Amino acid sequence: MAQLPPLRAMQIFEVFGRLGTITATAQELNVTPGAVSQQLRLLEEHLDMVLLVKDGRRAALTPAARGYHELISQGFGRFALAQDYIAEQRLAQELTISCLPTLLQRWLNPLLPAFQAEAQDSTLRLIAQDLEPDSHMLEHTFRLTYGEVGRRYTHSRVLFTDYCFPAASPEFLSRHPEARTAEGLSRLLLVGIDWGAQYTTEPHWRDWFKTQLATDPPPLRHVAVYSASGMGLEAASAGQGAVLAQWSFAKDDLMAGRLVRLSPDRLYLPDPYFVCWGQTTLNQPVARQFLNWLMQVTKPLRDQTQQ
Template sequence: MNTTLPPLRALQAFEAFGRLGSVSGAARALGVTPGAISQQLKQLEAHLGMPLLIKDGRRAALTPAARAYHDLISQGFERLMLAQSLIASQWQNGELTISGLPTLMQRWLNPRLLGFRATAGDVPIRMVATHREPDPQALGQSFRLTYGAAAQRYAHSRVLFTDRCFPVCSPGFLERYPDARDPAVLAGLPLIEIDWGPGYATVPRWEQWFDQAGTPARGLRPVAVHSLSGLAIEAAAAGQGAALAQASFVSADLESGRVLRLSDDDLPMPEPYLICWSPMTLARPAAREFLNWIMRETRPLRSPTVKEG
Protein backbone atom coordinates (compact mmCIF):
# COMPACT_ATOMS: atom_id res chain seq x y z
CA MET A 1 0.00 0.00 0.00
CA ASN A 2 1.26 3.49 -0.89
CA THR A 3 2.23 5.34 2.31
CA THR A 4 2.51 8.79 0.71
CA LEU A 5 -0.39 11.21 1.01
CA PRO A 6 -2.94 11.05 -1.82
CA PRO A 7 -3.69 14.15 -3.92
CA LEU A 8 -5.75 16.70 -2.01
CA ARG A 9 -8.41 16.88 -4.74
CA ALA A 10 -8.95 13.12 -4.51
CA LEU A 11 -9.32 13.31 -0.73
CA GLN A 12 -11.71 16.24 -1.08
CA ALA A 13 -13.89 14.30 -3.53
CA PHE A 14 -13.81 11.24 -1.25
CA GLU A 15 -14.76 13.30 1.83
CA ALA A 16 -17.67 14.93 -0.02
CA PHE A 17 -18.91 11.59 -1.41
CA GLY A 18 -18.82 9.92 2.02
CA ARG A 19 -20.53 12.88 3.68
CA LEU A 20 -23.28 13.35 1.10
CA GLY A 21 -23.72 9.74 -0.03
CA SER A 22 -23.70 10.22 -3.79
CA VAL A 23 -21.47 11.26 -6.68
CA SER A 24 -23.99 13.89 -7.82
CA GLY A 25 -24.22 15.40 -4.35
CA ALA A 26 -20.44 15.58 -4.05
CA ALA A 27 -20.23 17.17 -7.50
CA ARG A 28 -22.74 19.88 -6.57
CA ALA A 29 -20.96 20.60 -3.29
CA LEU A 30 -17.57 20.98 -4.97
CA GLY A 31 -18.82 22.71 -8.12
CA VAL A 32 -17.53 20.05 -10.54
CA THR A 33 -19.05 17.39 -12.78
CA PRO A 34 -20.04 13.91 -11.52
CA GLY A 35 -17.46 12.52 -13.93
CA ALA A 36 -14.74 14.51 -12.20
CA ILE A 37 -15.79 13.08 -8.82
CA SER A 38 -15.75 9.52 -10.18
CA GLN A 39 -12.32 10.10 -11.69
CA GLN A 40 -10.93 11.41 -8.40
CA LEU A 41 -12.38 8.43 -6.50
CA LYS A 42 -10.75 6.02 -8.94
CA GLN A 43 -7.47 7.91 -8.57
CA LEU A 44 -7.68 7.57 -4.79
CA GLU A 45 -8.41 3.83 -5.05
CA ALA A 46 -5.38 3.45 -7.33
CA HIS A 47 -3.20 5.40 -4.91
CA LEU A 48 -4.32 3.34 -1.90
CA GLY A 49 -4.30 0.05 -3.78
CA MET A 50 -7.69 -0.97 -2.43
CA PRO A 51 -11.38 -0.62 -3.41
CA LEU A 52 -13.33 2.11 -1.64
CA LEU A 53 -16.77 1.62 -3.16
CA ILE A 54 -19.25 -1.22 -3.42
CA LYS A 55 -22.41 -1.31 -5.51
CA ASP A 56 -25.69 -1.14 -3.58
CA GLY A 57 -28.29 -1.55 -6.30
CA ARG A 58 -27.87 1.42 -8.62
CA ARG A 59 -25.93 3.41 -6.04
CA ALA A 60 -22.39 3.14 -4.76
CA ALA A 61 -21.55 2.99 -1.06
CA LEU A 62 -18.34 3.00 0.96
CA THR A 63 -16.81 -0.31 2.00
CA PRO A 64 -16.40 -0.88 5.77
CA ALA A 65 -12.68 -0.07 5.53
CA ALA A 66 -13.46 3.06 3.50
CA ARG A 67 -15.97 4.24 6.14
CA ALA A 68 -13.28 4.05 8.83
CA TYR A 69 -10.87 5.86 6.51
CA HIS A 70 -13.53 8.51 5.81
CA ASP A 71 -14.08 9.16 9.52
CA LEU A 72 -10.43 10.14 9.90
CA ILE A 73 -10.31 12.14 6.66
CA SER A 74 -13.45 14.04 7.71
CA GLN A 75 -11.83 15.08 10.97
CA GLY A 76 -8.96 16.59 9.05
CA PHE A 77 -11.24 18.55 6.71
CA GLU A 78 -13.35 19.75 9.64
CA ARG A 79 -10.26 21.14 11.32
CA LEU A 80 -9.19 22.84 8.10
CA MET A 81 -12.63 24.42 7.75
CA LEU A 82 -12.63 25.52 11.38
CA ALA A 83 -9.16 27.03 11.06
CA GLN A 84 -10.23 28.89 7.92
CA SER A 85 -13.34 30.21 9.66
CA LEU A 86 -11.37 31.43 12.67
CA ILE A 87 -8.85 33.24 10.47
CA ALA A 88 -11.55 34.74 8.28
CA SER A 89 -13.52 36.00 11.28
CA GLN A 90 -10.53 38.05 12.43
CA TRP A 91 -10.70 40.02 9.17
CA GLN A 92 -14.38 40.82 9.37
CA ASN A 93 -15.23 43.55 11.80
CA GLY A 94 -17.77 42.60 14.43
CA GLU A 95 -18.39 39.07 13.15
CA LEU A 96 -19.77 36.59 15.68
CA THR A 97 -18.60 33.00 15.12
CA ILE A 98 -20.69 30.12 16.49
CA SER A 99 -19.43 26.55 16.21
CA GLY A 100 -21.66 23.63 17.08
CA LEU A 101 -22.82 20.08 16.47
CA PRO A 102 -24.32 19.90 12.96
CA THR A 103 -27.93 18.94 13.69
CA LEU A 104 -28.10 21.21 16.74
CA MET A 105 -27.02 24.11 14.55
CA GLN A 106 -29.29 23.25 11.63
CA ARG A 107 -32.48 22.15 13.31
CA TRP A 108 -32.44 24.01 16.62
CA LEU A 109 -30.32 27.18 16.47
CA ASN A 110 -30.72 28.30 12.87
CA PRO A 111 -34.55 28.55 12.92
CA ARG A 112 -34.33 30.76 16.02
CA LEU A 113 -31.65 33.21 14.90
CA LEU A 114 -34.20 35.68 13.58
CA GLY A 115 -35.13 36.29 17.21
CA PHE A 116 -31.53 37.16 18.04
CA ARG A 117 -31.35 39.56 15.10
CA ALA A 118 -34.42 41.32 16.42
CA THR A 119 -32.43 41.97 19.60
CA ALA A 120 -28.94 42.59 18.27
CA GLY A 121 -29.55 44.07 14.83
CA ASP A 122 -27.35 43.28 11.84
CA VAL A 123 -24.51 41.49 13.61
CA PRO A 124 -22.65 39.33 11.04
CA ILE A 125 -22.79 35.67 12.13
CA ARG A 126 -20.50 32.86 10.95
CA MET A 127 -21.95 29.38 11.52
CA VAL A 128 -19.52 26.43 11.71
CA ALA A 129 -21.21 23.01 11.94
CA THR A 130 -18.84 20.22 13.00
CA HIS A 131 -18.69 17.24 15.32
CA ARG A 132 -15.02 17.97 15.89
CA GLU A 133 -14.47 19.91 19.11
CA PRO A 134 -12.15 22.89 18.51
CA ASP A 135 -9.03 23.28 20.59
CA PRO A 136 -9.94 25.48 23.59
CA GLN A 137 -6.98 27.74 22.83
CA ALA A 138 -8.23 28.20 19.27
CA LEU A 139 -11.77 29.08 20.30
CA GLY A 140 -10.79 32.74 20.29
CA GLN A 141 -13.84 34.97 20.48
CA SER A 142 -16.21 32.23 19.35
CA PHE A 143 -18.96 30.23 21.03
CA ARG A 144 -19.21 26.44 20.91
CA LEU A 145 -22.55 24.59 21.22
CA THR A 146 -21.87 21.02 22.30
CA TYR A 147 -23.15 18.07 24.30
CA GLY A 148 -22.33 16.59 27.67
CA ALA A 149 -18.80 16.01 28.92
CA ALA A 150 -17.27 17.65 25.83
CA ALA A 151 -17.95 21.01 27.49
CA GLN A 152 -15.43 20.30 30.25
CA ARG A 153 -12.53 21.19 27.96
CA TYR A 154 -13.61 24.84 27.71
CA ALA A 155 -13.01 27.63 30.20
CA HIS A 156 -16.66 28.61 30.56
CA SER A 157 -19.95 26.83 29.88
CA ARG A 158 -23.62 26.98 30.75
CA VAL A 159 -26.37 24.41 30.34
CA LEU A 160 -28.85 25.14 27.56
CA PHE A 161 -31.33 22.27 27.91
CA THR A 162 -31.66 18.50 28.28
CA ASP A 163 -33.48 16.93 25.34
CA ARG A 164 -35.83 13.94 25.16
CA CYS A 165 -36.10 11.19 22.53
CA PHE A 166 -39.05 9.28 21.12
CA PRO A 167 -39.75 7.16 18.01
CA VAL A 168 -41.01 8.78 14.82
CA CYS A 169 -41.84 7.52 11.34
CA SER A 170 -43.42 8.72 8.12
CA PRO A 171 -47.18 8.48 7.52
CA GLY A 172 -46.45 5.96 4.78
CA PHE A 173 -44.44 3.78 7.16
CA LEU A 174 -47.36 3.70 9.61
CA GLU A 175 -49.70 2.75 6.76
CA ARG A 176 -47.45 -0.21 5.91
CA TYR A 177 -47.06 -1.21 9.57
CA PRO A 178 -50.29 -0.12 11.33
CA ASP A 179 -49.27 -1.89 14.56
CA ALA A 180 -45.97 0.03 14.81
CA ARG A 181 -47.23 1.97 17.85
CA ASP A 182 -46.93 -1.25 19.85
CA PRO A 183 -43.31 -1.39 21.15
CA ALA A 184 -43.29 -5.19 20.90
CA VAL A 185 -44.16 -4.92 17.19
CA LEU A 186 -41.89 -1.93 16.59
CA ALA A 187 -38.85 -3.92 17.79
CA GLY A 188 -39.21 -6.20 14.77
CA LEU A 189 -39.66 -3.42 12.18
CA PRO A 190 -37.01 -1.47 10.21
CA LEU A 191 -35.21 0.80 12.70
CA ILE A 192 -32.80 3.65 12.01
CA GLU A 193 -30.00 4.05 14.56
CA ILE A 194 -27.98 7.19 15.40
CA ASP A 195 -24.30 6.94 16.31
CA TRP A 196 -22.38 10.19 16.84
CA GLY A 197 -19.12 8.31 17.22
CA PRO A 198 -16.91 7.20 20.13
CA GLY A 199 -16.69 10.71 21.56
CA TYR A 200 -20.40 10.64 22.44
CA ALA A 201 -20.98 7.30 24.11
CA THR A 202 -24.02 8.46 26.14
CA VAL A 203 -26.32 9.24 23.19
CA PRO A 204 -29.51 7.15 23.65
CA ARG A 205 -29.97 4.03 21.56
CA TRP A 206 -33.04 2.01 20.62
CA GLU A 207 -32.38 -0.67 23.23
CA GLN A 208 -32.55 1.98 25.97
CA TRP A 209 -35.85 3.32 24.66
CA PHE A 210 -37.37 -0.16 24.55
CA ASP A 211 -36.25 -0.72 28.15
CA GLN A 212 -37.89 2.60 29.12
CA ALA A 213 -41.08 1.54 27.34
CA GLY A 214 -41.14 -1.74 29.29
CA THR A 215 -40.40 -3.92 26.26
CA PRO A 216 -36.74 -4.98 26.45
CA ALA A 217 -35.30 -5.74 23.03
CA ARG A 218 -31.84 -7.18 22.60
CA GLY A 219 -29.77 -7.88 19.52
CA LEU A 220 -31.49 -5.26 17.38
CA ARG A 221 -30.09 -4.91 13.87
CA PRO A 222 -30.98 -1.48 12.44
CA VAL A 223 -31.47 -1.10 8.70
CA ALA A 224 -29.27 2.04 8.75
CA VAL A 225 -26.94 3.91 11.10
CA HIS A 226 -26.45 7.68 10.73
CA SER A 227 -23.82 9.86 12.36
CA LEU A 228 -26.12 12.91 12.13
CA SER A 229 -29.48 13.02 13.89
CA GLY A 230 -30.80 15.20 11.08
CA LEU A 231 -30.00 12.55 8.47
CA ALA A 232 -31.78 9.91 10.56
CA ILE A 233 -34.88 12.13 10.75
CA GLU A 234 -34.77 12.66 6.98
CA ALA A 235 -34.48 8.91 6.45
CA ALA A 236 -37.51 8.35 8.67
CA ALA A 237 -39.46 11.05 6.80
CA ALA A 238 -38.61 9.23 3.57
CA GLY A 239 -40.21 6.05 4.93
CA GLN A 240 -36.99 4.06 5.35
CA GLY A 241 -37.75 3.11 8.96
CA ALA A 242 -38.51 4.45 12.42
CA ALA A 243 -35.96 6.77 14.05
CA LEU A 244 -35.35 7.70 17.68
CA ALA A 245 -35.68 11.47 17.26
CA GLN A 246 -34.89 14.28 19.66
CA ALA A 247 -37.76 16.62 20.49
CA SER A 248 -35.75 19.78 19.77
CA PHE A 249 -34.78 18.54 16.29
CA VAL A 250 -38.08 17.11 15.06
CA SER A 251 -40.70 19.64 16.22
CA ALA A 252 -41.12 21.29 12.81
CA ASP A 253 -41.46 17.91 11.09
CA LEU A 254 -44.15 16.85 13.55
CA GLU A 255 -46.06 20.09 13.05
CA SER A 256 -45.96 19.74 9.26
CA GLY A 257 -46.92 16.05 9.37
CA ARG A 258 -43.73 14.87 7.61
CA VAL A 259 -43.24 12.48 10.52
CA LEU A 260 -45.54 11.07 13.20
CA ARG A 261 -44.78 10.30 16.82
CA LEU A 262 -45.23 6.59 17.50
CA SER A 263 -45.34 6.60 21.30
CA ASP A 264 -45.92 8.86 24.29
CA ASP A 265 -42.98 7.14 25.99
CA ASP A 266 -39.84 9.22 25.74
CA LEU A 267 -36.28 8.86 26.92
CA PRO A 268 -34.31 11.75 28.44
CA MET A 269 -30.87 12.42 27.02
CA PRO A 270 -28.27 11.36 29.61
CA GLU A 271 -26.49 14.73 29.37
CA PRO A 272 -27.49 18.29 28.44
CA TYR A 273 -26.51 20.54 25.58
CA LEU A 274 -24.27 23.43 26.60
CA ILE A 275 -22.86 26.68 25.26
CA CYS A 276 -19.13 27.20 25.81
CA TRP A 277 -16.79 30.15 25.38
CA SER A 278 -13.24 31.34 26.05
CA PRO A 279 -12.13 34.13 28.42
CA MET A 280 -11.83 36.47 25.40
CA THR A 281 -15.31 35.96 24.01
CA LEU A 282 -17.44 38.18 26.24
CA ALA A 283 -15.20 41.21 25.69
CA ARG A 284 -17.39 41.93 22.66
CA PRO A 285 -20.88 43.43 23.15
CA ALA A 286 -22.36 41.26 20.39
CA ALA A 287 -21.12 38.12 22.15
CA ARG A 288 -22.64 39.20 25.46
CA GLU A 289 -25.93 39.90 23.70
CA PHE A 290 -25.88 36.47 22.07
CA LEU A 291 -25.21 34.67 25.36
CA ASN A 292 -27.99 36.57 27.12
CA TRP A 293 -30.36 35.87 24.23
CA ILE A 294 -29.70 32.12 24.02
CA MET A 295 -30.05 31.70 27.78
CA ARG A 296 -33.44 33.46 27.64
CA GLU A 297 -34.41 31.29 24.67
CA THR A 298 -33.64 28.06 26.52
CA ARG A 299 -34.95 29.02 29.96
CA PRO A 300 -38.31 27.23 29.45
CA LEU A 301 -36.45 24.07 28.34
CA ARG A 302 -34.18 23.78 31.38
CA SER A 303 -35.20 21.62 34.29
CA PRO A 304 -35.21 23.57 37.57
CA THR A 305 -33.22 20.71 39.07
CA VAL A 306 -30.33 21.14 36.63
CA LYS A 307 -27.43 23.18 37.94
CA GLU A 308 -25.80 25.38 35.32
CA GLY A 309 -22.02 25.16 35.01
Protein backbone atom coordinates (compact mmCIF):
# COMPACT_ATOMS: atom_id res chain seq x y z
CA MET A 1 0.00 0.00 0.00
CA ALA A 2 1.28 3.45 -0.90
CA GLN A 3 2.44 5.57 2.02
CA LEU A 4 -0.45 7.58 3.42
CA PRO A 5 -0.21 11.38 3.58
CA PRO A 6 0.24 13.01 7.00
CA LEU A 7 -2.95 12.68 9.04
CA ARG A 8 -2.95 16.41 9.88
CA ALA A 9 -2.89 17.33 6.19
CA MET A 10 -5.80 14.98 5.47
CA GLN A 11 -7.74 16.41 8.42
CA ILE A 12 -7.30 19.97 7.20
CA PHE A 13 -8.27 18.91 3.66
CA GLU A 14 -11.43 17.23 4.99
CA VAL A 15 -12.48 20.36 6.88
CA PHE A 16 -11.63 22.65 3.95
CA GLY A 17 -13.69 20.51 1.57
CA ARG A 18 -16.61 20.68 3.98
CA LEU A 19 -16.47 24.39 4.80
CA GLY A 20 -15.12 25.75 1.53
CA THR A 21 -12.78 28.49 2.77
CA ILE A 22 -9.35 28.68 4.35
CA THR A 23 -10.59 31.15 6.97
CA ALA A 24 -13.45 28.92 8.11
CA THR A 25 -11.13 25.91 8.19
CA ALA A 26 -8.62 27.78 10.33
CA GLN A 27 -11.35 28.88 12.75
CA GLU A 28 -12.76 25.36 13.18
CA LEU A 29 -9.32 23.84 13.83
CA ASN A 30 -8.01 26.83 15.83
CA VAL A 31 -4.97 27.32 13.60
CA THR A 32 -3.78 30.14 11.37
CA PRO A 33 -4.86 30.47 7.71
CA GLY A 34 -1.19 30.13 6.81
CA ALA A 35 -1.01 26.76 8.51
CA VAL A 36 -4.07 25.61 6.57
CA SER A 37 -2.52 26.67 3.24
CA GLN A 38 0.76 24.99 4.16
CA GLN A 39 -0.91 21.66 4.96
CA LEU A 40 -2.97 21.76 1.76
CA ARG A 41 0.20 22.33 -0.28
CA LEU A 42 1.89 19.49 1.62
CA LEU A 43 -0.97 17.17 0.71
CA GLU A 44 -0.76 18.17 -2.96
CA GLU A 45 2.95 17.47 -2.94
CA HIS A 46 2.49 14.09 -1.30
CA LEU A 47 -0.21 13.06 -3.78
CA ASP A 48 1.58 14.70 -6.72
CA MET A 49 -1.67 16.18 -8.00
CA VAL A 50 -3.51 19.50 -7.97
CA LEU A 51 -6.34 19.58 -5.44
CA LEU A 52 -7.29 23.28 -5.50
CA VAL A 53 -7.99 25.71 -8.33
CA LYS A 54 -8.80 29.41 -8.18
CA ASP A 55 -12.49 30.25 -8.52
CA GLY A 56 -12.49 34.04 -8.52
CA ARG A 57 -10.90 35.08 -5.25
CA ARG A 58 -11.57 31.72 -3.62
CA ALA A 59 -9.98 28.30 -3.93
CA ALA A 60 -12.19 25.39 -4.97
CA LEU A 61 -11.67 21.65 -5.19
CA THR A 62 -10.95 20.08 -8.57
CA PRO A 63 -13.34 17.29 -9.72
CA ALA A 64 -10.78 14.64 -8.74
CA ALA A 65 -10.28 16.33 -5.36
CA ARG A 66 -14.03 16.22 -4.68
CA GLY A 67 -14.02 12.44 -5.15
CA TYR A 68 -10.94 12.14 -2.93
CA HIS A 69 -12.62 14.35 -0.31
CA GLU A 70 -15.71 12.13 -0.25
CA LEU A 71 -13.55 9.11 0.57
CA ILE A 72 -11.49 11.04 3.13
CA SER A 73 -14.73 12.21 4.79
CA GLN A 74 -15.90 8.63 5.17
CA GLY A 75 -12.67 7.84 6.99
CA PHE A 76 -13.03 10.75 9.40
CA GLY A 77 -16.68 9.81 9.80
CA ARG A 78 -15.48 6.43 11.04
CA PHE A 79 -13.13 8.16 13.46
CA ALA A 80 -16.11 10.11 14.81
CA LEU A 81 -18.15 6.92 15.15
CA ALA A 82 -15.30 5.26 17.03
CA GLN A 83 -15.11 8.22 19.40
CA ASP A 84 -18.88 8.05 19.87
CA TYR A 85 -18.53 4.37 20.71
CA ILE A 86 -16.01 5.10 23.45
CA ALA A 87 -18.17 7.90 24.81
CA GLU A 88 -21.16 5.56 24.87
CA GLN A 89 -19.24 3.10 27.02
CA ARG A 90 -18.48 5.86 29.53
CA LEU A 91 -21.98 7.30 29.41
CA ALA A 92 -23.98 4.09 29.36
CA GLN A 93 -26.71 5.71 31.45
CA GLU A 94 -27.52 8.04 28.57
CA LEU A 95 -29.80 6.92 25.77
CA THR A 96 -28.05 7.43 22.44
CA ILE A 97 -30.12 7.65 19.26
CA SER A 98 -28.35 7.68 15.90
CA CYS A 99 -30.56 8.77 13.04
CA LEU A 100 -30.53 9.79 9.39
CA PRO A 101 -30.19 13.60 9.53
CA THR A 102 -33.49 14.63 7.90
CA LEU A 103 -35.40 11.88 9.71
CA LEU A 104 -34.04 13.25 12.99
CA GLN A 105 -34.60 16.91 12.21
CA ARG A 106 -37.96 16.72 10.45
CA TRP A 107 -39.68 13.72 12.03
CA LEU A 108 -38.23 12.47 15.32
CA ASN A 109 -37.14 15.72 16.94
CA PRO A 110 -40.63 17.33 16.97
CA LEU A 111 -41.99 14.17 18.66
CA LEU A 112 -39.36 13.89 21.39
CA PRO A 113 -40.84 16.38 23.90
CA ALA A 114 -43.72 13.94 24.41
CA PHE A 115 -41.29 11.15 25.31
CA GLN A 116 -39.16 13.41 27.49
CA ALA A 117 -42.27 14.36 29.46
CA GLU A 118 -42.73 10.66 30.26
CA ALA A 119 -39.03 9.95 30.96
CA GLN A 120 -38.04 13.11 32.81
CA ASP A 121 -34.92 11.63 34.42
CA SER A 122 -33.44 10.44 31.14
CA THR A 123 -30.83 12.17 28.98
CA LEU A 124 -31.03 11.73 25.23
CA ARG A 125 -27.94 11.95 23.07
CA LEU A 126 -28.95 12.51 19.43
CA ILE A 127 -26.55 11.87 16.54
CA ALA A 128 -27.42 12.95 12.99
CA GLN A 129 -25.44 10.51 10.87
CA ASP A 130 -25.77 9.31 7.25
CA LEU A 131 -23.06 6.69 7.69
CA GLU A 132 -24.43 3.43 9.07
CA PRO A 133 -22.65 2.34 12.28
CA ASP A 134 -21.24 -1.15 12.59
CA SER A 135 -23.63 -3.47 14.37
CA HIS A 136 -21.21 -4.05 17.29
CA MET A 137 -21.25 -0.29 17.96
CA LEU A 138 -24.97 -0.33 18.85
CA GLU A 139 -24.45 -1.78 22.32
CA HIS A 140 -26.13 1.20 24.02
CA THR A 141 -27.65 2.79 20.95
CA PHE A 142 -30.72 2.91 18.75
CA ARG A 143 -30.32 3.50 15.02
CA LEU A 144 -33.20 4.91 12.95
CA THR A 145 -32.62 4.25 9.27
CA TYR A 146 -34.28 3.48 5.94
CA GLY A 147 -34.52 0.52 3.62
CA GLU A 148 -32.78 -2.82 3.31
CA VAL A 149 -29.90 -1.80 5.59
CA GLY A 150 -32.32 -1.86 8.53
CA ARG A 151 -32.75 -5.62 8.13
CA ARG A 152 -29.01 -6.22 8.48
CA TYR A 153 -28.85 -5.31 12.15
CA THR A 154 -29.25 -8.00 14.80
CA HIS A 155 -32.45 -6.44 16.15
CA SER A 156 -34.84 -4.23 14.18
CA ARG A 157 -38.50 -3.37 13.78
CA VAL A 158 -40.41 -1.59 11.05
CA LEU A 159 -41.51 1.90 12.07
CA PHE A 160 -43.59 3.02 9.07
CA THR A 161 -43.61 3.30 5.30
CA ASP A 162 -43.66 6.89 4.11
CA TYR A 163 -45.29 8.32 0.99
CA CYS A 164 -44.65 11.22 -1.38
CA PHE A 165 -46.73 13.84 -3.14
CA PRO A 166 -45.99 17.11 -4.94
CA ALA A 167 -45.96 20.28 -2.86
CA ALA A 168 -45.05 23.91 -3.38
CA SER A 169 -45.19 27.23 -1.57
CA PRO A 170 -48.47 29.21 -1.70
CA GLU A 171 -46.63 31.93 -3.62
CA PHE A 172 -45.40 29.46 -6.25
CA LEU A 173 -48.91 28.04 -6.62
CA SER A 174 -50.43 31.52 -7.04
CA ARG A 175 -48.00 32.16 -9.92
CA HIS A 176 -48.50 28.71 -11.40
CA PRO A 177 -52.04 27.44 -10.77
CA GLU A 178 -51.42 24.80 -13.45
CA ALA A 179 -49.26 23.02 -10.85
CA ARG A 180 -52.48 21.43 -9.57
CA THR A 181 -52.45 19.12 -12.61
CA ALA A 182 -49.74 16.59 -13.39
CA GLU A 183 -49.44 17.80 -16.98
CA GLY A 184 -49.04 21.42 -15.93
CA LEU A 185 -46.62 20.53 -13.15
CA SER A 186 -44.39 18.57 -15.53
CA ARG A 187 -43.61 21.81 -17.38
CA LEU A 188 -42.66 23.84 -14.31
CA LEU A 189 -39.42 24.20 -12.33
CA LEU A 190 -38.91 21.26 -9.98
CA VAL A 191 -36.80 20.78 -6.86
CA GLY A 192 -35.06 17.41 -7.00
CA ILE A 193 -33.92 15.20 -4.10
CA ASP A 194 -31.26 12.50 -4.55
CA TRP A 195 -30.19 10.65 -1.41
CA GLY A 196 -27.03 9.30 -3.02
CA ALA A 197 -25.70 6.17 -4.68
CA GLN A 198 -26.31 3.95 -1.64
CA TYR A 199 -30.08 4.48 -2.01
CA THR A 200 -31.60 3.21 -5.25
CA THR A 201 -35.29 2.78 -4.48
CA GLU A 202 -36.48 6.18 -3.26
CA PRO A 203 -38.97 7.84 -5.65
CA HIS A 204 -37.98 10.66 -7.99
CA TRP A 205 -40.07 13.07 -10.02
CA ARG A 206 -40.09 10.78 -13.07
CA ASP A 207 -41.57 7.99 -10.93
CA TRP A 208 -44.37 10.34 -9.87
CA PHE A 209 -45.22 11.40 -13.41
CA LYS A 210 -45.27 7.77 -14.57
CA THR A 211 -48.15 7.19 -12.16
CA GLN A 212 -50.00 10.36 -13.20
CA LEU A 213 -49.60 10.71 -16.98
CA ALA A 214 -50.71 8.41 -19.77
CA THR A 215 -47.55 9.22 -21.74
CA ASP A 216 -43.97 10.02 -20.82
CA PRO A 217 -43.57 13.56 -19.46
CA PRO A 218 -41.55 16.17 -21.36
CA PRO A 219 -37.91 16.65 -20.29
CA LEU A 220 -38.08 17.78 -16.66
CA ARG A 221 -36.50 21.03 -15.53
CA HIS A 222 -34.82 20.95 -12.13
CA VAL A 223 -33.96 24.25 -10.50
CA ALA A 224 -31.70 22.29 -8.11
CA VAL A 225 -31.13 18.74 -6.86
CA TYR A 226 -30.44 18.34 -3.13
CA SER A 227 -28.82 15.44 -1.29
CA ALA A 228 -31.08 15.89 1.75
CA SER A 229 -34.86 16.07 1.79
CA GLY A 230 -34.85 18.86 4.36
CA MET A 231 -32.91 21.18 2.06
CA GLY A 232 -35.26 20.38 -0.81
CA LEU A 233 -38.27 21.24 1.33
CA GLU A 234 -36.67 24.53 2.37
CA ALA A 235 -36.04 25.41 -1.28
CA ALA A 236 -39.67 24.66 -2.14
CA SER A 237 -40.91 26.68 0.85
CA ALA A 238 -38.87 29.60 -0.49
CA GLY A 239 -40.75 29.41 -3.79
CA GLN A 240 -37.94 28.03 -5.94
CA GLY A 241 -40.06 25.22 -7.39
CA ALA A 242 -42.30 22.27 -6.58
CA VAL A 243 -40.88 19.39 -4.55
CA LEU A 244 -41.78 15.71 -4.30
CA ALA A 245 -42.31 15.83 -0.56
CA GLN A 246 -42.34 13.00 1.96
CA TRP A 247 -45.25 13.29 4.35
CA SER A 248 -43.20 12.58 7.48
CA PHE A 249 -40.80 15.41 6.63
CA ALA A 250 -43.28 17.95 5.21
CA LYS A 251 -46.23 17.67 7.61
CA ASP A 252 -45.16 20.59 9.80
CA ASP A 253 -44.61 22.82 6.74
CA LEU A 254 -48.06 21.88 5.47
CA MET A 255 -49.71 22.62 8.82
CA ALA A 256 -47.90 25.97 9.07
CA GLY A 257 -48.89 26.93 5.53
CA ARG A 258 -45.33 27.10 4.22
CA LEU A 259 -46.17 24.37 1.72
CA VAL A 260 -49.36 23.40 -0.10
CA ARG A 261 -50.09 19.85 -1.22
CA LEU A 262 -50.72 19.83 -4.98
CA SER A 263 -52.34 16.38 -5.30
CA PRO A 264 -54.29 14.04 -3.01
CA ASP A 265 -52.57 11.03 -4.61
CA ARG A 266 -49.77 9.18 -2.83
CA LEU A 267 -46.62 7.48 -4.06
CA TYR A 268 -45.39 5.14 -1.33
CA LEU A 269 -41.69 4.56 -0.76
CA PRO A 270 -40.85 0.94 -1.63
CA ASP A 271 -39.08 0.35 1.70
CA PRO A 272 -39.96 1.25 5.30
CA TYR A 273 -38.06 3.10 7.99
CA PHE A 274 -36.61 0.93 10.77
CA VAL A 275 -35.54 1.26 14.37
CA CYS A 276 -32.51 -0.96 15.11
CA TRP A 277 -30.61 -1.69 18.30
CA GLY A 278 -27.72 -3.67 19.72
CA GLN A 279 -27.36 -6.75 21.84
CA THR A 280 -27.32 -4.89 25.17
CA THR A 281 -29.31 -1.75 24.32
CA LEU A 282 -32.50 -2.93 26.02
CA ASN A 283 -30.66 -3.60 29.27
CA GLN A 284 -31.36 0.05 30.01
CA PRO A 285 -34.89 0.65 31.36
CA VAL A 286 -35.05 3.98 29.52
CA ALA A 287 -34.20 2.18 26.26
CA ARG A 288 -37.09 -0.24 26.71
CA GLN A 289 -39.33 2.72 27.51
CA PHE A 290 -38.19 4.55 24.38
CA LEU A 291 -38.75 1.54 22.11
CA ASN A 292 -42.26 0.96 23.49
CA TRP A 293 -43.09 4.65 23.08
CA LEU A 294 -41.70 4.76 19.54
CA MET A 295 -43.66 1.71 18.41
CA GLN A 296 -46.83 3.16 19.91
CA VAL A 297 -46.31 6.50 18.19
CA THR A 298 -45.78 4.86 14.80
CA LYS A 299 -48.60 2.27 15.09
CA PRO A 300 -51.17 4.51 13.32
CA LEU A 301 -48.71 4.97 10.45
CA ARG A 302 -48.21 1.21 10.09
CA ASP A 303 -51.96 0.62 10.27
CA GLN A 304 -52.52 3.27 7.59
CA THR A 305 -50.13 1.50 5.21
CA GLN A 306 -51.95 -1.81 5.68
CA GLN A 307 -55.37 -0.34 4.82
